[in-house]
Amino acid sequence: MSLDSSYLEYPRRRYGYDHELYAWSSIFDRPPVRWPEGKSVAVWLCVSLEHFPLTPSDTPFRAPGHMQTAYPDYRHYTARDYGTRIGIYRLLDAFAATGIRVSVAANAVIAERYPELVRDILDAGHEIVAHSTDMNGTIASGLPREEEQALIRRTLGAWHAIGVRPKGWLSIARSQSWNTLDLLKEAGFTYCCDWVNDELPYRLANGLTSLPLNQELSDRQIIATQQQSADSWAQQMEDAFDWLAAEAQRFGGRMLPIHLTPYIMGLPYRIGAVEALLKRLTVRDEAWFASGDAIVQTWAAQQ
Numbered sequence: 001m002s003l004d005s006s007y008l009e010y011p012r013r014r015y016g017y018d019h020e021l022y023a024w025s026s027i028f029d030r031p032p033v034r035w036p037e038g039k040s041v042a043v044w045l046c047v048s049l050e051h052f053p054l055t056p057s058d059t060p061f062r063a064p065g066h067m068q069t070a071y072p073d074y075r076h077y078t079a080r081d082y083g084t085r086i087g088i089y090r091l092l093d094a095f096a097a098t099g100i101r102v103s104v105a106a107n108a109v110i111a112e113r114y115p116e117l118v119r120d121i122l123d124a125g126h127e128i129v130a131h132s133t134d135m136n137g138t139i140a141s142g143l144p145r146e147e148e149q150a151l152i153r154r155t156l157g158a159w160h161a162i163g164v165r166p167k168g169w170l171s172i173a174r175s176q177s178w179n180t181l182d183l184l185k186e187a188g189f190t191y192c193c194d195w196v197n198d199e200l201p202y203r204l205a206n207g208l209t210s211l212p213l214n215q216e217l218s219d220r221q222i223i224a225t226q227q228q229s230a231d232s233w234a235q236q237m238e239d240a241f242d243w244l245a246a247e248a249q250r251f252g253g254r255m256l257p258i259h260l261t262p263y264i265m266g267l268p269y270r271i272g273a274v275e276a277l278l279k280r281l282t283v284r285d286e287a288w289f290a291s292g293d294a295i296v297q298t299w300a301a302q303q
Contacts, residue, residue: 032252039288087266108158230273
C-alpha cells in the first residue's frame, strides 16, 4: 500500500524556520559588523542581580537556583543574599579597576529595597537591564496575557519610580510566552536577551532586537551546574575570545557575552579569577568592552 501523495506535505516547510518570529540567517554570510576604534570583539558582561523570595512560586515554574529545602530555607536564601550584600560590590570593584562598563540585569525589587546599590551601579556608568519583578516573576505560555502584561508593567514601574528607564529585558531562565515579544515592544523596550542562537544582535520580526546571552558561557552553567573551577571558567572565556577574534579577521565583528552571578563569582575564592580575566582581556587590541545598549546601538547603526 502506497502513501497518499499529501502525507509528506507540510504547509510550513520552506527555507528557514517554521515560525515568523525572526528570519533565518547564517552569521558567515552577513555584511561584516565593525565595532568602534577598529575593535573586532565586543565583550559584553551581564550581571544577574537577583532577589529570591523566601517562599518560591511554582507558577508557571520555579526559577532555577530558587529555594530548595523545607521553608524557610535560610541556607539557600542567605547564600543568594550574599550577592546583594557582598558579591556585587566585589564585581563593581573589578569593573572599576579595569575601567569597563557592563549591564546589570536586576529584579525590580532591587530598585525598591536597595536604592543605594542601584545608585552605586549607575554612578559607575553601568546600565540597568530589567529582569522581571523578583525571582518568582517567571514567564511561560501558561501565564495569562494580562498577568504577564501586569508583571512587565510592575517591573518598569519600580524602575521608573527611581528615574531609571531600562531599554533591555532579560526574562528569568530566558523563558518567554507567545505574548512576550509584543508586550515588551508595547512597553517601550528596544532589545531582549533571552535567545541564545547567535554571536551578534539580530532583528526580530516585531522590531525588537535580540541580544543573545548564551547560557553556555555563564558562571551558573560552568561552575554551579558543571561543577568546574573558577580558573577553568576563566580559561574557557579566554578560549572563546581567542576563537572569536580569529574568526573576526575573516568575517567581521563578533560578540562575547559573559554572564556573571554575584553570589557565585563574588565569593573570595572566585573573584580573583574574574579580576585576572578582565585584566588579560582589557589589554587585548581586539576587545571592546561595552554595555548591551551600546552594542545594540552600534550594531543597529550599520543595518
